[in-house]
Amino acid sequence: MLDQAFETLKTYDWGTDRKPLEEIDGAVIASYSDKAARKDLENRLAAVLKADVSRDSKDFVCRKLMIIGTADSVPTLSSLLSDKDLAHMARFALERNPSPEAAKALRDALPKLNGSLKVGIISSLGVRRDAESVPALAKLVADSDPAVARAAAFALGDIRSENAAKALSDAKPSSAEVKSAITDARLFCAGGLLAEGKKAEAIAIFKAYVGEENPKHVRLAATKGMLAGAGKN
Amino acid sequence: MGHRHAPNRRQFLQTAGAAIAAPYIITSSALGNSEVPPASDRIVMGGIGIGSQGSNDQGDFLKRADVQYIAVSDVRKSVREKCKARIDGHYKNTDCTTYNDFRELLARPDIDAVHIATPDHWHAIVMIEACRNGKDVYCQKPETRTLREGPLMIDAARRYSRVASGGSQRVLEDYRQIVNRCWSGELGPIKSINVNVGPLSQQCNLPAEPQPDDIDWDMWLGPAPWAPYNSKRCSGGYGLNGNTWRSYVDYSSGGMTDWGAHHFGGATFAIDVREMQPEEVAYHEDGNYLTYRYPNGVLLTHNKPNTRNLAVEGTPDEKREPKPVPTYKGQGGIHGDFIECVKTREKPFRDIELAVNTAAVCHLGVIAYELKRTLKWDAAKQEFPGDEEANRYLDRARREPWQL
Numbered sequence: 361m362l363d364q365a366f367e368t369l370k371t372y373d374w375g376t377d378r379k380p381l382e383e384i385d386g387a388v389i390a391s392y393s394d395k396a397a398r399k400d401l402e403n404r405l406a407a408v409l410k411a412d413v414s415r416d417s418k419d420f421v422c423r424k425l426m427i428i429g430t431a432d433s434v435p436t437l438s439s440l441l442s443d444k445d446l447a448h449m450a451r452f453a454l455e456r457n458p459s460p461e462a463a464k465a466l467r468d469a470l471p472k473l474n475g476s477l478k479v480g481i482i483s484s485l486g487v488r489r490d491a492e493s494v495p496a497l498a499k500l501v502a503d504s505d506p507a508v509a510r511a512a513a514f515a516l517g518d519i520r521s522e523n524a525a526k527a528l529s530d531a532k533p534s535s536a537e538v539k540s541a542i543t544d545a546r547l548f549c550a551g552g553l554l555a556e557g558k559k560a561e562a563i564a565i566f567k568a569y570v571g572e573e574n575p576k577h578v579r580l581a582a583t584k585g586m587l588a589g590a591g592k593n
Numbered sequence: 594m595g596h597r598h599a600p601n602r603r604q605f606l607q608t609a610g611a612a613i614a615a616p617y618i619i620t621s622s623a624l625g626n627s628e629v630p631p632a633s634d635r636i637v638m639g640g641i642g643i644g645s646q647g648s649n650d651q652g653d654f655l656k657r658a659d660v661q662y663i664a665v666s667d668v669r670k671s672v673r674e675k676c677k678a679r680i681d682g683h684y685k686n687t688d689c690t691t692y693n694d695f696r697e698l699l700a701r702p703d704i705d706a707v708h709i710a711t712p713d714h715w716h717a718i719v720m721i722e723a724c725r726n727g728k729d730v731y732c733q734k735p736e737t738r739t740l741r742e743g744p745l746m747i748d749a750a751r752r753y754s755r756v757a758s759g760g761s762q763r764v765l766e767d768y769r770q771i772v773n774r775c776w777s778g779e780l781g782p783i784k785s786i787n788v789n790v791g792p793l794s795q796q797c798n799l800p801a802e803p804q805p806d807d808i809d810w811d812m813w814l815g816p817a818p819w820a821p822y823n824s825k826r827c828s829g830g831y832g833l834n835g836n837t838w839r840s841y842v843d844y845s846s847g848g849m850t851d852w853g854a855h856h857f858g859g860a861t862f863a864i865d866v867r868e869m870q871p872e873e874v875a876y877h878e879d880g881n882y883l884t885y886r887y888p889n890g891v892l893l894t895h896n897k898p899n900t901r902n903l904a905v906e907g908t909p910d911e912k913r914e915p916k917p918v919p920t921y922k923g924q925g926g927i928h929g930d931f932i933e934c935v936k937t938r939e940k941p942f943r944d945i946e947l948a949v950n951t952a953a954v955c956h957l958g959v960i961a962y963e964l965k966r967t968l969k970w971d972a973a974k975q976e977f978p979g980d981e982e983a984n985r986y987l988d989r990a991r992r993e994p995w996q997l
Contacts, residue, residue, distance in 0.1 A: 375800025455990040480993030577727030
């Protein structure tokens, strides 16, 4: 039955019967405590990504690799990161894959891509809170593409480390929209630093945003943060 | 309240006035009368995603004399036009502005608050962006699509001191009898409650249909995986039979989160655990049901065989001190509660943190059913401790260029 389900993937597409694929759905979940079976499934699924099958088949495979993917399927998935039709689903699997190889693949793709695909990679690195990507993201906050610069700022905010906060503090926004993203990411980082007891570092960030030149809700966030840092709320 | 926003609005009008070099006429509507407050004292609102539920919310906000509703964002042209006709007709003017892209609406400095009723996969992105723009937010339920989104939404609301309300009116209004019995102490300390709701959503493999000009399909999909247009995929009906977006996993977790937000919200309110999240969800293969355990030992079961919805097991022989039941502030149900809190800066009845806790119950259940096993949950760390497989379900990678 499982063989038949993999056979179905060769002709599967939007509008065809999905029922045969439920064999793979079930096998993926059932293999939780059977490493060998899971490895075999991972290899078979990754092989489909190299075959001449529909976008929907590859979409299905990426969803399964999101659950069981290891370092082994990273090379195949990462080869899709530059494919505008498949990049998102490759990230769908890679973003949730805890192996260091998955993070490295995303980092390695960063300088090779532009526009939305680059934004996607940046976003995934942020979600993973990938500390090793901070230097690259720090540079991208100054990117000439505002969408890339904004995404890098938010990703540094997601990483929320002291290094990420410093990179954001050093950033020189190229436009108002990048500036607002940096502001939000810095305030988010400051909240994290405060929660970790790094009051001085947090207060230094909040202090930068209490001035009248900032929007009211930003001033409010900064003032509230400073009061929290001083133990007054 | 009005003074809080007056400078922004004045600046906006000055800018607009300079741009069009036309006189600004103060209308009787702007000055108010015995029944309608002056414009400076009204909450200026916009709506984002106006399908069936959004239209209901819009109607409730429009009815209020203390709200001035001025803008709408929706990815369907026909919806935008219908909303504009409704709103302009209500105010007898032509002021309502419509947007395909919600970010343009959120960038307006003259808008104080927004209500969000997009499909679920959009909620977190829109809500967080609203907070970043200094807006108060009323967000339809289920407020989150993934577990990771919840704390980020709460953080954004708290960071900018925004009033943020979830959207289930049923939590307070539908389950009063059982809530009152629990909170009055009549049932003694509560041991358990059961919720019956479902089903889970399904994968979508609908075929491509010709894409109408009316809809911005890429924007409708937003952060969800790309898929070809199909009218059932994006229908906003309430059914879960495959004819609506609520049926499909990329946009919703189905009945488990849709009606689940109501039932689980009511149940956790009744047994007074709405301020916490469970520490375990046990999957029972025999009977295919769940038992959640809260840190205080109270149990919440889901679809327990032969058990009715909201059946409570208490210990009536033991004493439990009565507690006053929280309720809405202001007048006008959950929408009135939100508006009142926008004015007073209090937390609304369905504060986003409570709403997120309910949504977390739904998501934890979905994951346990998916994986067919018992899961431990660390609410403080927002992770399944030591469970690498379950932790993969904490979030779903968003389609570029969308991120939280």
